[in-house]
Amino acid sequence: MAAGFHNADATEIARLTRTLTAARVVDGQAELESIHASEPWRIRVSARGDAAVVSRWRDHLPYLAIDALWCPVTRIGDALADIRAVADTQGFTDIVSPPTPVEEMHPYVAEGMRPCVILATYQRSHLAEAAGRSAVEGIVVRTADPDDLRVLLDIDARCFDSFWRYDARHLSRFFASSRLAIAEQNGEALGYTLCTVSGSEGLLGRLCVVPERRREGIGSVLLSDTVHYVCGQGGQRVLLSTQTENAVSQRLYRGAGFRDTGRRYAFLRDGRDGA
Numbered sequence: 001m002a003a004g005f006h007n008a009d010a011t012e013i014a015r016l017t018r019t020l021t022a023a024r025v026v027d028g029q030a031e032l033e034s035i036h037a038s039e040p041w042r043i044r045v046s047a048r049g050d051a052a053v054v055s056r057w058r059d060h061l062p063y064l065a066i067d068a069l070w071c072p073v074t075r076i077g078d079a080l081a082d083i084r085a086v087a088d089t090q091g092f093t094d095i096v097s098p099p100t101p102v103e104e105m106h107p108y109v110a111e112g113m114r115p116c117v118i119l120a121t122y123q124r125s126h127l128a129e130a131a132g133r134s135a136v137e138g139i140v141v142r143t144a145d146p147d148d149l150r151v152l153l154d155i156d157a158r159c160f161d162s163f164w165r166y167d168a169r170h171l172s173r174f175f176a177s178s179r180l181a182i183a184e185q186n187g188e189a190l191g192y193t194l195c196t197v198s199g200s201e202g203l204l205g206r207l208c209v210v211p212e213r214r215r216e217g218i219g220s221v222l223l224s225d226t227v228h229y230v231c232g233q234g235g236q237r238v239l240l241s242t243q244t245e246n247a248v249s250q251r252l253y254r255g256a257g258f259r260d261t262g263r264r265y266a267f268l269r270d271g272r273d274g275a
């Protein structure tokens, strides 16, 4: 493999545990040790102290995601050469960068990667000032539990394309770390949210409504529910990101008191599969 990277050994794994856990790349030591035992190629280090963690982007796509990359900008090329070699060996056809501030994406572009999506970030503060909860007659929002996994996967698949939609592995992890909430009518699931509260911040990671029930106010009900949930957890801000080209969602967020922070993030891909 290129540029002096190798699979991290047990000592290097132990050294990385704290950093990777704090950065939420892994849940903790047990997960890291399990990766080390079953897929050692996922954690790569170099003698110069560089480190990269990779994983399958989605179970239904042969893409390798870079979950974390720690190296000076000048060595991103070396790291990408190594990750490309890992991808080839493991049978992946494309590479997905970590979410990267657009002003910092030039080293990836210089190495031949192309932005496949740009995300705008929105924020809402003063949560306690939120007006009354949005409501639509007959629509209730409840916290989801692991028994709802199939229902959530079904909604997700109806709302997002194959690149973005979650697989069971990704979605099921969120039950432990986050809150999933479902909007229902007479027991029929119509949309859902994913929200993670950390300190004073709530991160809205997902908001969607099935196509045939849009424009009935259900998205607004789900968003308002999230704002109240974060506030109830002691949070002071809700953050989210959405594709810059998603005019519909941005209209919804602005109407609900969110403002564009101006920060933009890119996911870049090699495009080796022709994308």
Ligand SMILES: CC(C)(COP(=O)(O)OP(=O)(O)OC[C@H]1O[C@@H](n2cnc3c(N)ncnc32)[C@H](O)[C@@H]1OP(=O)(O)O)[C@@H](O)C(=O)NCCC(=O)NCCS
Pocket: 159, 205, 206, 207, 208, 209, 210, 213, 214, 215, 216, 217, 218, 219, 220, 221, 241, 242, 243, 246, 248, 249, 251, 252, 253, 255
């Ligand atoms: C974005 C989404 C959740 C909105 O859900 P929804 O239930 O249709 O939203 P609402 O009915 O509550 O609409 C709220 C506001 O959003 C805006 N909006 C919603 N749909 C719109 C459309 N088709 N065109 C223009 N504005 C629209 C409007 O400002 C609307 O308020 P109004 O009806 O008073 O004009 C839904 O379109 C969706 O699931 N899209 C696919 C997934 C997605 O893009 N999620 C968000 C980014 S992760």
